[in-house]
Amino acid sequence: MLMDDDSSSDEDHMLEDTQVLHVGTPLIHSTHLSLRLNSNIFLKMESIQPSGSVKIRGIGNFCYRKIQTRGNDVRFVSGSGINTALAVAYCARQLRAEATIVVPTKTSQRICEAIQLDGAQLIKYGSNWIEAETHARKLVKRNGVYVPSADHEHVWQGHSSIVHELKTQLMDNPPAAIICPVGGGGLLNGVILGLQQVGWKQVPVIAVETHGSNAFQAAVVTGCLVHLPKTSTLASSLEAKSVCAKTLELSLIHPVVPFAVSDAMSANAVRLFADDNKMLVEASSGAALSLCYTEIIRDILPSLSPSSDIVVLVTGGSDISLDHLDEYRKLYDSPPVVVKSGSDVFLRLDDTLISLDDVDIDEPMGISPALLQELRAKRAAELSSQDQFDNNLIDSLSIVGSGDDDARTQDFMDDAIMARLDGNEEDDNVHGVGDVDDDDEEDDEDYYDRSETFDVGRGEEDDDDEDQHDELENDSDNDNSRSTPYAIDSDKDNTDKVYGDKSSGIDDMNSTNGHEDQTDLETGNKTAVSDDPVSSSQDSSSRIDSQHSVNNKSTHSPGET
Incomplete structure (x- = not known):
């Protein structure tokens, strides 16, 4: 039969119907952002x-289907936002139907003229879109159809x-x-x-x-x-x-x-x-x-x-x-970069996430200028202190060994810096191949003597030091593999997900047990900060519960978050 030769699917017919009023849009590769x-x-x-906006896809399909079922003798009514209003006015003209659009009195003349250009009746009412929409719904009569902005x-x-x-x-x-x-x-x-x-x-x-x-x-x-x-x-x-x-x-x-x-x-x-x-x-x-x-x-x-x-x-x-x-x-x-994931707010300073108590919605930046300045000053002081520590460490180590000692000295420096980055220092000690206590006031001769202890005839002590070096490297690798807050892994099966604790949104931010630190966005490493709850950051590895990943296979009911 001829009908059997029609290979088009129901989905194809649906797509044809929804494409009556909108146009297919290009997908452009952004060179700037891709390189960045x-x-x-x-x-x-x-x-x-x-x-002028994506609204025409949804509004267009809604209006087209109403015309299919009720004919052209309808009046579309809208009062739900600028882009919805423009989409309704355009659809009404294309479908040869009438339209009444209600906008707040403060709407710009440019938008009002665009609505009227499509032949729609324009009514200015109220000081905001909530009042405009309430009034618009009252105007729906026998042949009227109110066009929802989203919920249909x-x-x-x-x-x-x-x-x-x-x-x-x-x-x-x-x-x-x-x-x-x-x-x-x-x-x-x-x-x-x-x-x-x-x-x-x-x-x-x-x-x-x-x-x-x-x-x-x-x-x-x-x-x-x-x-x-x-x-x-x-x-x-x-x-x-x-x-x-x-x-x-x-x-x-x-x-x-x-x-x-x-x-x-x-x-x-x-x-x-x-x-x-x-x-x-x-x-x-x-x-x-x-x-x-x-x-x-x-x-x-x-x-x-x-x-x-x-x-x-x-x-x-x-x-x-x-x-x-x-x-x-x-x-x-x-x-400043101020973002909110779940119920938790972060400020990014120098590629480090700082946890904030909340967003200041009255400020376009999400944070008051005074607080921002305070946090930047604290961060600058922390970086200065860290730089001073590293400089002192390098100065101290610069006199250790020479010639054949250089390789072993470099190992010592690597171990010490790894310990610094991994947060393994205790009481200002840096645990390297030879333990150097910054609190001890030692002269240059002491450092020479100390270098000799790991420079010659190590024996079993050398094996212990190498084991410690490997352990530090493993710790560093583990830290670098940590996820950052609100992270998801796109390489894994992301079919289902859960949101976690209601107080934390996606991320389990309560798992830190009061421990406050800063998580570096590039490396995942931590550095200690002050006890100020506003400026403190939190360890990303402890804040991401495995259940909050999109990779999780469970699905919660609406009552669960």
């Missing part, structure tokens, strides 16, 4: 969509098309991770569903929010939906007091890493992206891009290699202008 991170960074350029299965289905495109563009090779901005959860839902549909169930999604609007992260930490009492963020497209219930549900069956960055980091990434690509994107895209520009992605995915592929969803957005870019350049040039 020594991995392949790909940018999914949703900023070129007809409505047709919206999620439309967003899932982005993963089907990625599968083709990456030639069926799954990426190491997908970085996805999160607001209400509609895009994240679509990405997870798409990954499940194409068989990429092991690909982790790094869900990025800003500190002032981290409803998803809060939901993951508590194990239930959270309604934020207040939101404050430059990334207006990510501003949401809560996420969809479906978002939390899907995060329990797929590897997802909730992560929050500062407004300043987002804004700085926007200007860096503009410099690199000669394109403007809004701060919501900047939030995702900031993980690459600050190189924090290396700490989330420590197993990244030159063959690893990372996809960043550049969601676009219309809430950006040259004026914004100029402002970002003046206010947020090279801001």
Whole structure:
């Protein structure tokens, strides 16, 4: 029969339906970021969509299906954000339907004109989007259809098309991770569903929010939906007091890493992206891009290699202008890196993570300038003290041995420095081949005498010293293999994951038992710091519980975190 010759699948038909209003977008290899991170960074350029953002994928599918079931005699009503409003207005014009868009009174004239240009009725109401949305829902009449920004299965289905495109563009090779901005959860839902549909169930999604609007992260930490009492963020497209219930549900069956960055980091990434690509994107895209520009992605995915592929969803957005870019350049040039993983906050200073009590959401940088200055001064003092110690050690050892003694002297120095880095010194002693106590006031003659004890006729003592040298090297190797906080291993099976203790989010930060130290991002090594709970850092190896890895095979119910 002729019907049997139709080899197209139901999935093909679904994709054709969802592609009526949006366009397929390019996947661009970012040379700048790839060289910076020594991995392949790909940018999914949703900023070129007809409505200016990724919203057209979900909104377009929703509106198209309503027209299919109810005909053109409908009026779409929206009041849920700039990019949603622009997408609804565009879809209504393309589908020959009517639309009513409600925006806050403070909305820029440029956005209002763009909405009216698509033929939609524009109403200004309220001081914020919550008031605008409440009013918009009251306007829905007999033939009216309210268009949700995120919480509808047709919206999620439309967003899932982005993963089907990625599968083709990456030639069926799954990426190491997908970085996805999160607001209400509609895009994240679509990405997870798409990954499940194409068989990429092991690909982790790094869900990025800003500190002032981290409803998803809060939901993951508590194990239930959270309604934020207040939101404050430059990334207006990510501003949401809560996420969809479906978002939390899907995060329990797929590897997802909730992560929050500062407004300043987002804004700085926007200007860096503009410099690199000669394109403007809004701060919501900047939030995702900031993980690459600050190189924090290396700490989330420590197993990244030159063959690893990372996809960043550049969601676009219309809430950006040259004026914004100029402002970002003046206010947020090279801001501090302040991130939140689970319920734990970190400040990066000189490639070292410092644990903070909390984020200051009233500050775009996530930390007050006064506290930042204080912590930088403390860190500078610690580095100065360490440098002085190392310099004194080298000066002391520089007079030890000569000629045939040089090799053994170098071994002594290597052992001593390893002990310093591994934190094995006790009471300011450095345990090398010959133990040198810095507290003993010895003259140069004493050091000469000491060098002779391990320079000639070692016998059994020499064997003991070599064993100690091997032990120190093994300890150093173990330290260098430690994961950093919030890290996941992309080389292992990441099918399922759990979140861990409610008070700690992804990472088990309570396992330190009060021990405070600093973890170096490059080496995983520790150095002691003060007892100040604000400036203290924590040993990354003790803070990562194996159950918090995405590689874990158990799945928790929504009641568990």
